[in-house]
Amino acid sequence: xxxxxxxxxxxxxxxxWLCHLLREVDGVTHNNRFDRRQRLDVASDALPALLxxxxxxxxxxxxxAISCVDWIxxxxxELVYHVWSYEMKVMVSAHIRxxxxxxxxxxxxxxxxxxxxxxxxIFEMYGVYFEGSPWMEKFILTEWDGPPPMRKEFDSESWVxxxxxxxxxxxxxxxxxxxxxxxxxxxxxxxxxxRKAKDEC
Amino acid sequence: xRAENYQARHQPPSNEYELNFGPxxxxxxxxxxxxxxLHGDTVIEAKxxxxxLHRGFEKLMEQRLWIQNLxxxxxxxxxDPAPMELAYSTAVENxxxxxxxxxxxxxxxxxxxxxxxxxxxxxxxxxxxxxGMYNPMYWGVADRDVVLDLFEELxxxxxxxxxxxxxxxxxxxxxxxxxxVASTLDYLESRLPDYDNLFFTNQVFVTRSKGVGTLSxxxxxxxxxxxxxxxxxxxxxxxxxxxxxxxxxxLDFDIPIEHAGDAWARTLVRRAELKESIRIVRQVLERxxxxxxxxxxxxxxPLAWNVPAGxxxxxxxxxxxxxxxxxxxxxxxxxxxxHIRGPSSMHAVQVLETLCKGARLEDVAQIMFSxxxxxxxxxx
Numbered sequence: 001x002x003x004x005x006x007x008x009x010x011x012x013x014x015x016x017w018l019c020h021l022l023r024e025v026d027g028v029t030h031n032n033r034f035d036r037r038q039r040l041d042v043a044s045d046a047l048p049a050l051l052x053x054x055x056x057x058x059x060x061x062x063x064x065a066i067s068c069v070d071w072i073x074x075x076x077x078e079l080v081y082h083v084w085s086y087e088m089k090v091m092v093s094a095h096i097r098x099x100x101x102x103x104x105x106x107x108x109x110x111x112x113x114x115x116x117x118x119x120x121x122i123f124e125m126y127g128v129y130f131e132g133s134p135w136m137e138k139f140i141l142t143e144w145d146g147p148p149p150m151r152k153e154f155d156s157e158s159w160v161x162x163x164x165x166x167x168x169x170x171x172x173x174x175x176x177x178x179x180x181x182x183x184x185x186x187x188x189x190x191x192x193x194x195r196k197a198k199d200e201c
Numbered sequence: 202x203r204a205e206n207y208q209a210r211h212q213p214p215s216n217e218y219e220l221n222f223g224p225x226x227x228x229x230x231x232x233x234x235x236x237x238x239l240h241g242d243t244v245i246e247a248k249x250x251x252x253x254l255h256r257g258f259e260k261l262m263e264q265r266l267w268i269q270n271l272x273x274x275x276x277x278x279x280x281d282p283a284p285m286e287l288a289y290s291t292a293v294e295n296x297x298x299x300x301x302x303x304x305x306x307x308x309x310x311x312x313x314x315x316x317x318x319x320x321x322x323x324x325x326x327x328x329x330x331x332x333g334m335y336n337p338m339y340w341g342v343a344d345r346d347v348v349l350d351l352f353e354e355l356x357x358x359x360x361x362x363x364x365x366x367x368x369x370x371x372x373x374x375x376x377x378x379x380x381x382v383a384s385t386l387d388y389l390e391s392r393l394p395d396y397d398n399l400f401f402t403n404q405v406f407v408t409r410s411k412g413v414g415t416l417s418x419x420x421x422x423x424x425x426x427x428x429x430x431x432x433x434x435x436x437x438x439x440x441x442x443x444x445x446x447x448x449x450x451x452l453d454f455d456i457p458i459e460h461a462g463d464a465w466a467r468t469l470v471r472r473a474e475l476k477e478s479i480r481i482v483r484q485v486l487e488r489x490x491x492x493x494x495x496x497x498x499x500x501x502x503p504l505a506w507n508v509p510a511g512x513x514x515x516x517x518x519x520x521x522x523x524x525x526x527x528x529x530x531x532x533x534x535x536x537x538x539x540h541i542r543g544p545s546s547m548h549a550v551q552v553l554e555t556l557c558k559g560a561r562l563e564d565v566a567q568i569m570f571s572x573x574x575x576x577x578x579x580x581x
Contacts, residue, residue, distance in 0.1 A: 065542035114425030140252040
């Protein structure tokens, strides 16, 4: 990385160049979607080596994001590392799968500093612990005691129903309207978590 | 708010103290906070404190139909909501293989650039206020309102437009609208010399911003900086040109850069971008009347719409930098996963913490506004 970095395209056949580069790492499957979007499916233990290679030799200096997807039926988390090369003008998305339990993986903060933010976010929202990450602590959900809320098994509507009392909105002026056949669209007794329905249960 | 969240992180020595800068503070953009540790008036450590604007957009979107989410997406970032709509719509279009009609693409460019102008005017106003100059603030907000009038006429909404939908845009331009846009651009351009005199070349602003919050290009690349903040370090990277979308590759515009990397340079880049956006909108006004066609591609019944399984990473250049959406579908009626990467998730956390370290307390607001961070992009 230097101050002389260029944004001119240096290699027109990106897919071929990338395939050549990837021969240095085992456990990587390359999928060329179109020129500026390349997908790599990576064995989880090969990812740090791959990112080191992409960042060092491949000029992919920009970590755009790390996304987490909860594939609950497969009992796996998918972590997607989106890296961009200013010189090649290509976005490479490296996909790995890790088991949901124990939900631990290695931090890539040493390779890409922005990873610190995304790893903390995934830790808070999915409960995935990144070993070696500097900020495995709460940032957004500092007052949250519940389970990681972005996990698929977390049903936010049920959680609200279990933790809050719903109140029927039935002021006098509404009663007058209802007497004339009008009213609000969802009647209190039809609301999913109305106090009345809860009491009946 | 629990008290334990506001206890000192460390027991400071007697000559150090901690200050909570926000979450309700005129020097902070939005509801956001910095926990600042000071020695005298020098910042020894700054720790970003987010979460005040967390509304769980990503979770909510998994529970709503693809089309229903259009009402949610612009609400993530108030000052510049249009790119959110575009990025989400682009991702859905790619998953469905929808071809957006050419006229719709030009209309989208019109909306994006007007939104960029409005967002930059808003930022100039807020930034000027951090140096005690309130006139530019009133001017910036008032001139942004002129652009919002155009949005109201085009989309029905002043701030949240919900104009982009997967496949195109909701409405074509009303009669006489392009003429009114042209007049507004003339007005905004005529205001630029006034802004220069009052704000950009004002010695108060220059003295307060030159050399403050300096970021080298190497630091910027390491910290994931994008947008005007990156271009202020001398790297001419812009998603519109380098990862083109819509019809930006058919438009003639420059990528303004500066080299100093400080608060002053960042503001000058935005000042130059304002002019470039006016230039782009003028090209749209010239070309649009000759571009026929529908304004959206046909989509299935949106209330019974199963988007094919797949994933797409959509990127656009918002006024603050690279805005990306990672959208995953499992073939269902709702998104399986949406992940929003706002540019401010870098600028308002690691970059802000880095730049504030060693700065003087009175410069913290200056640094924050010069980064043009939008805290809701961090919290989502």
